[in-house]
Amino acid sequence: MSDIYQHFRKDEEPFIDQALEWKRIVAEQYRMKLTDFLDPREQVILQSVIGQSDEVRLEFFGGFPEAERKRALLFPEYAEPSAEDFQLQGWEVIYPQKFASIEHRELLGSLMGIGLRRQKFGDLIFSDGTWQFICSEEVADFVFTQLTQIGKVKVSLEKIPLSKLKVPEQDVEIRDDTVSSLRLDAICSAMSRQSRQKAQVLVKNGLVKVNWKVIEDPSYALAEGDMVSIRGFGRFRMKNIDGKTKKGKWRLTFEKQK
Known part of the structure; x- marks a missing residue:
């Protein structure tokens, strides 16, 4: 093994x-x-x-x-x-939408600030001014009592069934490309449509995250399923790596989230 x-x-x-x-x-x-x-x-x-x-x-x-x-x-x-065996709880954030706004990073930061690991939370969903999120059922009561403020905004939570999640339609651009290697700088070059030299600068300056961690090594090898965030260019997911062409380049498919 x-x-x-x-x-x-x-x-x-x-x-x-x-x-x-x-x-x-x-x-x-x-x-x-x-x-x-x-x-x-x-x-x-x-x-x-x-x-x-x-x-x-x-x-x-x-x-x-x-x-x-x-x-x-x-x-x-x-x-x-x-579905019940997955033990998920949906939440809607109640706050004065006419007078305040909440950013994704503020909601995530507040959830982390109550002392729970990111692994206890699923996706954070924003649609028509409404924030919703999913957590593990075993921490639901704790989240309900502890999350009372996001940034400077006072909030409360309302339990909702998963059927009431307001999931927006995903706007994803799927791209097929070939790259000389699976190095981070080579794939960032394809994703951002810049030269490899400029992609290396982004990586070395800490502007690229792989699976939510800053990676500053241009030679870091990417793999299927990796999430890549390039500041100023958006978020991408490595969907498939489909082997090599006759000229030795890697064929890959990735998604860009719009």
Whole structure:
């Protein structure tokens, strides 16, 4: 099993170990295992680790089909999980919309400020002036009592069923491209439609995040599922890496969120 690590980055090994432990628990104890919210790259890794196992099955759900962050449910092959097994709670933020505004970073910062990890929260949804978000059911009561202010705005929370989430239509541009390598600077060049030299400057100046972490190494290798944020150019997701062309370039598909 140790050769599985060669397919992933060194910094991903702790998550692989965790995924293997989840798989072992389900296989040996014949019970479901529910994870915290996983980002798209973690979902790809978990899918790879579980593979086509006959003993352990895998499903993801984040409250709505297009969710970016999702909880994973590992379960024995005979089990039939339902949406309730993912233990999600939807919230709507109540605040005086006519007199105040709330930014994404302010909502996320306030959620982190109450002492919970990002993994306890799913997507933050904004539509028609209304903010909604999803959290793990096990922390719902704590969130309700602790989140009373976002930035300078006094707020309260209202529980809502997942069916009441106001998910806006996603405006995503899908691009196919070829790059000389899977290095961060090469792919940032394709994503931002700039020269590789200019992309390197962005990376070295700390203006590029991969999976929400600043990466300043231009040689950092990207993989399927990675979320890339380039300041001034937007957010992108590595959707597929489709092998090499006859000339040795990598074929890839990525999504740009508009």
